[in-house]
Amino acid sequence: MTAHEEAIERETDYRVPALQRGLTIVQMFNARERTLAMNDIAERLGVTVSSIYRIVHTLTEMGYLRKVARNTYELGPQVVADGFSYLASRDIVDIAMPHLNALRDRTSLSCHLTIREQTDSLYVYRAFAAQRLSVNIPIGTRLPCHCTAMGRMLLTGLGEDALAGLYQHARLDDYPPPAPKTLPELQQLIANDRERGWVLHRSDYSTAIACAIRNHLGQVVAAINLSGPEAVMDNGFSQDRYREELEKTADAIALELGAGAT
Template identity: 80%
Template sequence: MYAEDELTLQDDDGRNDYRVPALFRGLLILQMFNAQTRTLSMNELAEGLGVTVSAIYRIVHTLTEMGYLRKLAKNTYELGPQVVSDGFSYLASRDLVDIAAPHLNALRDRTSLSCHLSIREQTDSLYIYRAFAAQRLSVNIPIGTRIPCHCTAMGRMLLTGLSPAALDALYQSVRLDDHPPPAPKTLPALRQMISDDRERGWVIHRSDYSTAIARGIYNHLGEVVAAINLSGPEAVMDGEVSREHFQQELAQTAEAISRELGGHRAG
């Protein structure tokens, strides 16, 4: 004799429905919580599923025992720590380059411009991936290249992830006046530049007849963990219509990569 959870049901079209009812309801319960709905009572859970409280009592109890729900008060629940632990353990196991590479390759193909991915190591922007546009005037920065953060578009986006206090601590012993404009020459100037970059959400940087536009990649806490750019000849990048198109393409790509990391932009 089969238990209820093992029954093979038929849907309205007469086709076999192999869903496990208890598992199906348990996952639906977890999906009922979101940024706007952080707590739910047992009655609200049952009402959301269109069933009685007794029909989901054992499911809710099991989810609570396993840490997927946390009981706050009598018959009131929120998502438990196991949801976050499982989700972000999986996300952390995926390499940033593996996630970003397909998106950057597609961005390069759509724009015919080179794309790069970098992370911050102290005051340097470290290039860890490139999608090279094979054209005569393409920007081609090799993987492993390190460039001071305050001198590049991606580096400046990486610095937006630091608080003003952390930025001051990082640069308190760093000499800034030996780099050409538009790199800031003083710590107060750097602080103001990064504050403006953070508020804008993107950076454009021109140098040596080329232009780069950068955006940040965010994790589940809204923290900047990497940056990507689109870079190409000044003549191609600096037209107003072209620049707006490239900014939109870059923004969509940064959002897609962040989403795969479970991330979002803070604020």
């Protein structure tokens, strides 16, 4: 690089060194290195301790670092608060959409995304497979949770008492089998679903497999399914393959929602 080029680069360099160092310091902490001494931080930056003292002090005052011992620090609560505020601001549909579209393309089966509103499973997105006999449930459709695969997975996020409270005034005996007829039947069904981690449900001419989606708090916030004609889905090999694809997709969506974050 010539002297002229170096001069141009200096003139167009808009970096703020102190801000760059501050962000670099925050990025030094990870699951393996939860605490760092001031000397370690300075050494990694290639500077003296005195030159980063004010930066570390500022980060500590703002809650991005927390002092745990003499000249030793860990990440502060503000890092977590900011991260989860961002995650919470992301719409579940925006996050799930590309994953469900990819799942549909890999399997040639329709995929749906639902959330729970009281005892209803509300369909908020679909990735429609363009083939004859595809299962196509419109966005905005509401179905009783206890009657569908996704609805049952949404209910697995509730404990036994919460489930009982939700259904204490609900009629369960107006629906055809295999829907449960009583609250104890429903509680046992959901307990089994929770332990299994997925639900397979057969209806007229079609079969659906569903999994739950969890957020950064481990809460069930949505459910997804793969659904198709009985002729395509109704054999053990296909069901195992589709379930594995569905579970991988559920894990990928949950990861973007912060599941497993520390």
